[in-house]
Amino acid sequence: MSTLTVELGVRSYPIIISENPLSQPELIKKHLKTNRLFVVTNPVVYGLWAEKLRSALADIDLVFIQVPDGEEYKTLHTMEQVIGELLQNHAARDATLLALGGGVIGDLTGYVAASYQRGIPFIQMPTTLLSQVDSSVGGKTAVNHALGKNMIGAFYQPQTVIIDTQTLTTLPPREFSAGMAEVIKYGIIYDAEFFQWLELQQQAIKDLQTDVIQKMIYRCCEIKAEIVAQDEREKGLRALLNLGHTFGHAIEAEQGYGNWLHGEAVSAGTIIASKVARQKGWLTASEVSRIRNLHEAFDLPVDAPEDMGFQQFMAHMQHDKKVEAGQIRFIIPQGIGNAVVTSDIDSELLKNILS
Structure with a gap:
């Protein structure tokens, strides 16, 4: 396991790179304020990694929110759907989101976290190479508009970035x-x-x-x-x-x-x-x-x-x-x-x- 830090004063956070970070579930648990974790993902990633996450966090109530797979779904409409599921599940200001997926999931989840009840914590768990080396780090969150990419968003830093290099073995x-x-x-x-x-x-x-x-x-x-x-x-x-x-x-x-x-x-x-x-x-x-x-x-x-x-x-x-x-x-x-x-x-x- 390798760890480095994004130095941003009180908003500093670690980036953890490991072949199996879920063998240490405390890496996630220590950032939770309640016994529930809201996981935003897509059907492809869900099918590959949801059970591994459930097994690692067996004592945590995981609420999975699935959105369609693809850049074309990184929109305000999809964001509204995610927020709707948070509301239906009575997510309060002490809720934590986990972005389990590639750059689309990370950007979308981060912007939901920045916006929901004026800001709740989120964790990045990127599953693609692009998101692991770039989009999960640095706090850029956004959705697209028909006239431009990432035109609607916010700078909002995660609590941590957890990179599981095993996810690359299932990447097309x-x-x-x-x-x-x-x-x-x-x-x-x-x-x-x-x-x-x-x-x-x-x-x-x-x-x-x-x-x-x-x-x-x-x-x-x-x-x-x-x-x-x-x-x-x-x-x-x-x-x-x-x-x-x-x-x-x-x-x-x-x-x-x-x-x-x-x-x-x-x-x-x-x-x-x-x-x-x-x-x-x-x-x-x-x-x-x-x-x-x-x-x-x-x-x-x-x-x-x-x-x-x-x-x-x-x-x-x-x-x-x-x-x-x-x-x-x-x-x-x-x-x-x-x-x-x-x-x-x-x-x-x-x-x-x-x-």
Whole structure:
């Protein structure tokens, strides 16, 4: 078991990474104010992991709330359904929620927790690689709107993040690959040595070698914890974590939420950002190739959808959360291991790349 802390003063919390954290049920129980725990999940995860959770927490009254599986269900309507079940089960302000699932479940549950009776505690128990290395850490909670991804939400930190690496053994290959887009991101924006380590450990990662997987997840969480501790509400440094996301969110919205997985869209968006960096002289041709090759090694898309051009991208990016004073802010690599947030991207340069 590995543990690290997101340092946020009185709101600090641990991230626990283990092959079997439920063998220590106190990791969850110590955060409960009552003998009931409300578990938000989807039917797929419920079928795989509900009995294991029941067995570990046999003396706790578990109330499971299931929502449909998929990004297209991360909506205010689904949120209202979850709140309705909490009300029907007489959940009071001393209730605790547990998000058991991937990024959709974590984001949705966190926003319910932030909103229900003006805020109740919640625990993140992410079951996908993407949620383990990224979305479960840092307190970003949200639901989507038809005009933009994650446009309705709040910064609301969990009590703890408990990562069970065994859940990756049941993850479909496509979902695992999508998570690798967020893993690779950390190397590009923050840690060139980690990027090189990923290049060298490709097969071990694909084989889910326990020590390699735990080291990989730990380093991603460590980087994110360092960034969040310095910039919890994304006023500066934390925006770097959105590498590939401005372009990626446009792809998700244009193609219809769920048709492209989030990580797949981020992958294509990261390659676009790398092309911009190459045109500005911030990346060498060799660095662009390394970035593209590492994404391809994990079966990630490296090209935008054929039916999307400059106009389609711009229509969605104008609604992006990172727009300030009418200017779209882009995260662009400045060499592997470093990136910058900038609005100084010539529209003709973008048009050439996105066309």
